[in-house]
Amino acid sequence: MKGRTVLVVDDDKDILDIIKIYLQNDRFEVITACDGGAAIEKLKEQDVDLIILDIMMPGLDGLHTCLEIRKEKKIPIIMLSAKDDPSSKILALDIGADDYVTKPFNPLELVARVRSQIRRYSEFNEERSQNRGKIVIDDLVIDTESHRVFVGENSVELTPIEFSILKVLAENRGRVLSTENIYENVWNEPFYNSKNTVAVHIRNIREKIEINPGKPKYIKVVWGVGYKIDR
Known part of the structure; x- marks a missing residue:
C-alpha cells in the first residue's frame, strides 16, 4: 500500500x-x-x-x-x-x-x-466523516458517525476492532452470527482457527458495555451457534 x-x-x-x-x-x-x-x-x-x-x-x-x-x-x-x-x-x-x-x-x-x-x-x-446515524438498543447508543459508544450518559472507549464487532452484531440484531460470520465481516479475510480471537474481543466489549458481564444484557451467546444482540 x-x-x-x-x-x-x-x-x-x-x-x-x-x-x-x-x-x-x-x-x-x-x-x-x-x-x-x-x-x-x-x-x-x-x-x-x-x-x-x-x-x-x-x-x-x-x-x-x-x-x-x-x-x-x-x-x-x-x-x-x-x-x-x-x-x-x-x-x-x-x-x-x-x-x-x-x-x-x-x-x-x-x-x-x-x-x-x-x-x-x-x-x-x-x-467517521459520513453520517450513518445512530443505532439505539435500550440505553446502548452506537454512533456510527462519530464512532462513539454510550451506555446511558457514559461514553465507552472501544478499539476499532471492538467497535466493528459491536456494530456488525447491532446491525444484525435478532440474528445469530457465528464466530466465522463475525470474523469474516470484521477482518475481511477468510476465517481460520480464529475462535479465540473473536471470543476475546467480545469478552472485552462485554466488560465495557455490560453492568454485569456475567449476565449480559446486550451481547448474548447462543451455545454452539454464535452471538447475537436481541431486537
Whole structure:
C-alpha cells in the first residue's frame, strides 16, 4: 500500500530485515526499532499506520509497550511471538492488540495481515466523516458517525476492532452470527482457527458495555451457534 507507514519493533535484526524487505516490496514505508522504548520515541516523531510489535524484547517488552501505546493511539497493532499457546494470544488481545502472529511465520501472510488491518482501520476512519446515524438498543447508543459508544450518559472507549464487532452484531440484531460470520465481516479475510480471537474481543466489549458481564444484557451467546444482540 503506497504511502502507508509501518513501524516494526523487534530486537532480532534478521527478523527486522526480513519484514522490512517484504513490506517494502509491497510499497510500504517502513521504520524500525529494536525495543519498546525506542518504538515509543519513534511514535512521538512520526505518524504510522500500523505497528508490528514483538513480545519478547529486553527492557520494555511488547506487552508493556502495547499498553503504553494504547493510552494515546488506536492504530492497529500486530503482535509477534514465539509463544503459540492460547493464553499468550488471549493476553495480547486483552491488552489491546488487534492480531497475533506466531514465529516462525510466513512473511507473505504477515504482509497480507498488515494490508487487512490497515484497510479496515482506513475504512473505520473514512466512515467517521459520513453520517450513518445512530443505532439505539435500550440505553446502548452506537454512533456510527462519530464512532462513539454510550451506555446511558457514559461514553465507552472501544478499539476499532471492538467497535466493528459491536456494530456488525447491532446491525444484525435478532440474528445469530457465528464466530466465522463475525470474523469474516470484521477482518475481511477468510476465517481460520480464529475462535479465540473473536471470543476475546467480545469478552472485552462485554466488560465495557455490560453492568454485569456475567449476565449480559446486550451481547448474548447462543451455545454452539454464535452471538447475537436481541431486537
